Amino acid sequence: AQKITQTQPGMFVQEKEAVTLDCTYDTSDPSYGLFWYKQPSSGEMIFLIYQGSYDQQNATEGRYSLNFQKARKSANLVISASQLGDSAMYFCAMRRPSGGYNKLIFGAGTRLAVHP
Amino acid sequence: DTGVSQNPRHKITKRGQNVTFRCDPISEHNRLYWYRQTLGQGPEFLTYFQNEAQLEKSRLLSDRFSAERPKGSFSTLEIQRTEQGDSAMYLCASSTEQGLGGNTIYFGEGSWLTVV
Numbered sequence: 001a002q003k004i005t006q007t008q009p010g011m012f013v014q015e016k017e018a019v020t021l022d023c024t025y026d027t028s029d030p031s032y033g034l035f036w037y038k039q040p041s042s043g044e045m046i047f048l049i050y051q052g053s054y055d056q057q058n059a060t061e062g063r064y065s066l067n068f069q070k071a072r073k074s075a076n077l078v079i080s081a082s083q084l085g086d087s088a089m090y091f092c093a094m095r096r097p098s099g100g101y102n103k104l105i106f107g108a109g110t111r112l113a114v115h116p
Numbered sequence: 117d118t119g120v121s122q123n124p125r126h127k128i129t130k131r132g133q134n135v136t137f138r139c140d141p142i143s144e145h146n147r148l149y150w151y152r153q154t155l156g157q158g159p160e161f162l163t164y165f166q167n168e169a170q171l172e173k174s175r176l177l178s179d180r181f182s183a184e185r186p187k188g189s190f191s192t193l194e195i196q197r198t199e200q201g202d203s204a205m206y207l208c209a210s211s212t213e214q215g216l217g218g219n220t221i222y223f224g225e226g227s228w229l230t231v232v
Contacts, residue, residue, distance in 0.1 A: 004158075037223075043205055045159070045223035091158050103149070103172070104221070106158030 002027045004092050004107035011112050013082045021077040021110045023092035033095040034075040040088045082114045120224035122208050128230045129198055136194045137227040141210030148191050150183055151207040159207055198231045
């Protein structure tokens with residue numbers, strides 16, 4: 001069965017520092033997609049970054065990068081130069097390859113607090 | 117605003133009452149998803165529509181839950197005879213058929229339900 005594990009309930013980081021949020025996944029399917037979302041207190045899930053299982057390079061989107069280690073089944077999110085506005089819940093998710101649509105399985109999330 | 121719209125944003129209801137949530141997806145998106153998120157957890161998949169057809173329902177969607185997308189545009193999620201365990205945020209998302217990359221799934225801001 002597919003599963004996403006986020007072992008860090010909460011993380012603290014100083015403004016302008018980098019932070020890594022951990023995510024491990026479990027699947028026996030060779031084709032899958034990995035996502036990271038940010039959820040501020042308003043509730044909206046904001047897409048941050050995506051990594052396909054066959055992508056050769058680690059994904060990057062501005063200050064976000066994904067450290068994809070396929071053999072270890074990990075997809076950690078790295079946020080560089082943290083900003084106060086980065087304080088939020090962060091969710092790692094995996095897309096199940098079910099019929100070609102975007103059914104996502106989410107982890108429990110990590111709450112990030114950025115301190116000035 | 118051309119994003120995914122959900123209403124009402126907040127609903128407080130007494131146990132046993134029926135509630136209905138509405139989701140308006142992005143206009144050209146033919147795929148629509150409902151997720152449920154309880155406090156301290158990541159979202160859990162409830163159901164998926166392609167146009168007006170409901171193609172998958174999670175076991176989480178008990179007989180008291182019904183979702184419709186009558187004309188392939190907006191969708192409604194109705195909960196009958198609400199229970200305290202139904203208290204959660206109900207998230208709607210939409211996507212297109214064009215590829216399964218990370219930036220093709222768009223979430224609304226969610227509808228918070230509190231059953232008292």
